[in-house]
Amino acid sequence: MTTVYVDNNATTRVAPEVLDEMLPYFSEYYGNPSSVHAFGGNVAKKIREAREKTAALVGASPEEIIFTSCGTESDNAAVRSALKSAPEKKHIITSAVEHPAVLNLCTALEKEGYRVTYVPVDTSGNFDFDYFTQSLSDDTALVTVMWANNETGVVFPVKDIAEKAAEKGIPFHTDAVQAVGKIPVDVRELPVNMLSLSGHKIHAPKGVGALYVKKGTRFHPFVVGGHQESGRRGGTENVASIIGLGKASELAVDHLPRVDTDVRHMRDYLENTLLETVSFSSINGNRERRLPNTVSIGFDAIEGESILMHIDYAGICASSGSACTSGSLEPSHVLRAMEVPFKSAHGSIRFSLSVYNTMEEMKYIAETLPPIIRKLRMMSPFWDRCNDKA
Amino acid sequence: MTTVYVDNNATTRVAPEVLDEMLPYFSEYYGNPSSVHAFGGNVAKKIREAREKTAALVGASPEEIIFTSCGTESDNAAVRSALKSAPEKKHIITSAVEHPAVLNLCTALEKEGYRVTYVPVDTSGNFDFDYFTQSLSDDTALVTVMWANNETGVVFPVKDIAEKAAEKGIPFHTDAVQAVGKIPVDVRELPVNMLSLSGHKIHAPKGVGALYVKKGTRFHPFVVGGHQESGRRGGTENVASIIGLGKASELAVDHLPRVDTDVRHMRDYLENTLLETVSFSSINGNRERRLPNTVSIGFDAIEGESILMHIDYAGICASSGSACTSGSLEPSHVLRAMEVPFKSAHGSIRFSLSVYNTMEEMKYIAETLPPIIRKLRMMSPFWDRCNDKA
Amino acid sequence: MWEYSEKVKEHFMNPRNVGEIEDASAVGEKGSISCGDALKLYLQINDDGIIEDAKFMTFGCASAIASSSALTEMLKGLTLQEAEKITNDDIAEYLGGLPKEKMHCSVMGRQALEKALAAYRGEDLPEKEGEVVCECFDITDREIVKAVKENNLESTDDVTCFLKAGGGCGNCLEKIEDLIRTVKEKV
Amino acid sequence: MWEYSEKVKEHFMNPRNVGEIEDASAVGEKGSISCGDALKLYLQINDDGIIEDAKFMTFGCASAIASSSALTEMLKGLTLQEAEKITNDDIAEYLGGLPKEKMHCSVMGRQALEKALAAYRGEDLPEKEGEVVCECFDITDREIVKAVKENNLESTDDVTCFLKAGGGCGNCLEKIEDLIRTVKEKV
Numbered sequence A, B: 001m002t003t004v005y006v007d008n009n010a011t012t013r014v015a016p017e018v019l020d021e022m023l024p025y026f027s028e029y030y031g032n033p034s035s036v037h038a039f040g041g042n043v044a045k046k047i048r049e050a051r052e053k054t055a056a057l058v059g060a061s062p063e064e065i066i067f068t069s070c071g072t073e074s075d076n077a078a079v080r081s082a083l084k085s086a087p088e089k090k091h092i093i094t095s096a097v098e099h100p101a102v103l104n105l106c107t108a109l110e111k112e113g114y115r116v117t118y119v120p121v122d123t124s125g126n127f128d129f130d131y132f133t134q135s136l137s138d139d140t141a142l143v144t145v146m147w148a149n150n151e152t153g154v155v156f157p158v159k160d161i162a163e164k165a166a167e168k169g170i171p172f173h174t175d176a177v178q179a180v181g182k183i184p185v186d187v188r189e190l191p192v193n194m195l196s197l198s199g200h201k202i203h204a205p206k207g208v209g210a211l212y213v214k215k216g217t218r219f220h221p222f223v224v225g226g227h228q229e230s231g232r233r234g235g236t237e238n239v240a241s242i243i244g245l246g247k248a249s250e251l252a253v254d255h256l257p258r259v260d261t262d263v264r265h266m267r268d269y270l271e272n273t274l275l276e277t278v279s280f281s282s283i284n285g286n287r288e289r290r291l292p293n294t295v296s297i298g299f300d301a302i303e304g305e306s307i308l309m310h311i312d313y314a315g316i317c318a319s320s321g322s323a324c325t326s327g328s329l330e331p332s333h334v335l336r337a338m339e340v341p342f343k344s345a346h347g348s349i350r351f352s353l354s355v356y357n358t359m360e361e362m363k364y365i366a367e368t369l370p371p372i373i374r375k376l377r378m379m380s381p382f383w384d385r386c387n388d389k390a
Numbered sequence C, D: 001m002w003e004y005s006e007k008v009k010e011h012f013m014n015p016r017n018v019g020e021i022e023d024a025s026a027v028g029e030k031g032s033i034s035c036g037d038a039l040k041l042y043l044q045i046n047d048d049g050i051i052e053d054a055k056f057m058t059f060g061c062a063s064a065i066a067s068s069s070a071l072t073e074m075l076k077g078l079t080l081q082e083a084e085k086i087t088n089d090d091i092a093e094y095l096g097g098l099p100k101e102k103m104h105c106s107v108m109g110r111q112a113l114e115k116a117l118a119a120y121r122g123e124d125l126p127e128k129e130g131e132v133v134c135e136c137f138d139i140t141d142r143e144i145v146k147a148v149k150e151n152n153l154e155s156t157d158d159v160t161c162f163l164k165a166g167g168g169c170g171n172c173l174e175k176i177e178d179l180i181r182t183v184k185e186k187v
């Protein structure tokens, strides 16, 4: 059985071109880039190239890029640095639908004495801009709002948010982990101070990320140690993965137009076909303002994990929300914040595509899913009630 | 020209067996270990295996191992966690010769209001145990002392230190980045609460490390995010590298006896030959209580970088101290703490061997070095003075 | 990914006794759509007090479905006295074990069974006793204390695994911790 | 690793004019063994005031050796007036540039030259003026202010690159920052 992988918001395949670039840097050119000898120095050169490529991906200069160990570290580093830069300010603004990398950090910060505003979203997952502007205060140390949501794909008005924050002189960080590589992201087009991205969402390996820090924005290192990353992130560089992220950044620039056409087309086909063939199904999130690769679809009266298990047996890899779920049975915090009714929230499945998907795969999914939904609904004590209402 | 790599305390070659284990997890089995589908679940299984192997390397149980992005992160996480666990205590004890991962963090903490005792070392690099016991106080939140020094290889009496700290109920962390894989390290043999290790020092890739946290020791996550690492370290797992670290841990156990025999033998040969053939040369650090793979040797009246550059042209990769040096011309903080006289401190070179070195390579180094030293001394304005004293 | 036993997987893929029993002797219902899982258990009991048939309708994850399937299989042919003795551990054991985080599925089975048997006896199960601690999953302090004692639970995570309590908004976690501490102190 | 130009590497591997000049017309010495680099410059000056020969002895890194070699090459054949005009930038340029962190090597060359020329003039260079700011490298506030102005330095890192000041224990960094601020404010 071949695998149909439509879980690209969780993680992606390392592109073969990326792996090729990385391979020599494990057992062959394994020098430490900080070394005096040329064996290490040549590695430093490759890292410099990677930095240029990753900078280019988001319209930054190379000195503005700090390589990190993942999107989560980038988020942590950005938030902690902003707070250290304004130690007298005790208020943070974020959204209710951030990734745990920001959300759980904010909860931890509440325990450290910070006040956090979680800007709500409407039932389509749209950012409540008025609520946001009203919560800005002189005490606000940082605004951190994601560019695009990992579960629904809904894209936030980061330009407006950034400009509003800049007006008040408040630093703005955006978690662009899901936006980068899927829609155009250019730091020159909005006054963003810091921006997080993660390698494994754009066909680089897991365990490498980057933080853009605008020139002139004060930065306090999060991981403190040696002089790596111009003293802004200690620890021997994750050489092969950084080189991989560089190559993946280059590929992402190449792929972007195809994401907007081919990938969007496949996603739309899948979405529309499922909506047509499965009754009592609905899309979570604003369909217009959304990443072209993502669809979150709720099937009434059944539960997500059992759907996932069934399609897994059919070789289809998808997700019921964030990949970082524990044993909790609650619908994801994103769907809860959107007040998606329980009857469809519990049965929500996210399909997230990449340029490596094919139309055949979409057809396979569209054929495989309906009988599974039917089978599960036939044993659901809530299916009748749904049906009745119809 | 072939490369003679004797800079293994800076970083090591990824062992071919390690790379083999990692390779399938980039482009083939690239699933997210947190996913519900089997494609991700199988990756989670491999990570579990890796955790077992890394735990075994240091005598820990798998639940006591947290994978991190590097030794530096492990150190940062350990120190920050201990401080959070005892927020009312404001004193830290460390040594004057720690790696920047601990030392620079401590300096940063001084700015945050902590008092730090830097336990001095004697001229052979030995830990001043009396000074240490006298500095323990009711206000001490943490004792963090390295197991073995990266520059000189001097091994600290961590068992005694750990026991003394335990007596007073103070948590003890050790940076064992250089000890692991070179000498026996077993957390069951001393009351250590936390222990840091780094993959790239034991033939795993750069950019992965681990932190051992003893069962029962309170731990506050440093990188806050998703549920990975049992909620103790957020961020999608650096899958391939973690698998690599697992394999490298297994290899390290296998290699350990050879480090103590073959590697020690090569190191001793190199050291003794250089001492014999080069006048005015001396070993930095206690020769008895030292890692078997490391020698730091000072050549009077000449400067280290120029030695390194010359031997680099001859294909020999070594280091003049920590790899993390900036443009500073000061001798390393380790040699300064040992009060190594300037005349030999500036001309100190570290050779650090691994099981991949050969006796032929040692002979090549021993032949190549003396004429270079001679050439540099002939142009040194201080050589005469040295000579005179003889 | 959950490490489900082969038996769980098999009962999930091919659940036994799915459906309703018209004119069932007893019905027991546990869970709700907001809770994320729910089980409606139907029993057909003959005049000798023997369970002749058992069926279920379940909304929930793979292990919820498998637990329901297992429970109905276990029940068929038992006397009421025998049925009463079935514990959540028995259900989990029948399935070759359940991941700890999924133990609440077996607990749900046990609870639905209790309700069905009480209904059969006409006993109108006593209103929930105690105070609701976890609003998200409607769980009382009594239920938590009982589970902590019976299953020797040690942490709030354990409680969430067995009762779901605490696995939602998390507001009740402190109260749960207090309850665990009280139980442990008494021991 | 330093990105040395080919010219730096070449002068490092094959330094010109290594050695002492017995009965030199002038000697200029800069640096010390504690500072990590030192240069002793020997000049042979003829009666027409032309530098007939220049030699050096250097303790230091690759670029210190290359800078010394370059300086002596540049000096040979120059008049004293011409020699006086050589700046540290000229030395760096002759070598095809130096990494910023290594600019102090060219500064050391310039300073040794100044000392030699003063000694030749019998001028006993004035005692160090100003107050020592950086103890590690024995650098005064005057020297720092001069370097900041002449080379348009912006940060303490820049100062360390050019003068080494601040690159040791770091105790003087705040004072250096103050000095930079003062210079910039005046501009």
Ligand SMILES: Cc1ncc(COP(=O)(O)O)c(C=O)c1O
Pocket (backbone or CB within 6 Å): A225, A234, A235, A236, A237, B009, B010, B069, B070, B071, B072, B073, B075, B099, B101, B146, B148, B149, B150, B175, B177, B178, B198, B199, B200, B207, B209
């Ligand atoms: C003693 C010691 N601690 C910590 C580290 C840091 O490890 P890493 O480079 O993986 O961050 C190193 C090596 O660089 C080291 O030698």
Ligand SMILES: Cc1ncc(COP(=O)(O)O)c(C=O)c1O
Pocket (backbone or CB within 6 Å): A009, A010, A069, A070, A071, A072, A073, A075, A099, A101, A146, A148, A149, A150, A175, A177, A178, A198, A199, A200, A207, A208, A209, B225, B234, B235, B236, B237
């Ligand atoms: C929006 C968002 N932010 C942050 C992250 C965290 O990235 P990483 O897994 O690299 O830590 C993710 C994905 O996991 C994400 O989707």
Ligand code: FES
Pocket (backbone or CB within 6 Å): C133, C134, C135, C136, C137, C165, C166, C167, C168, C169, C170, C171, C172, C173
């Ligand atoms: S009240 Fe218990 S989880 Fe929300």
Ligand code: FES
Pocket (backbone or CB within 6 Å): D133, D134, D135, D136, D137, D165, D166, D167, D168, D169, D170, D171, D172, D173
């Ligand atoms: S006083 Fe300037 S570096 Fe030490």
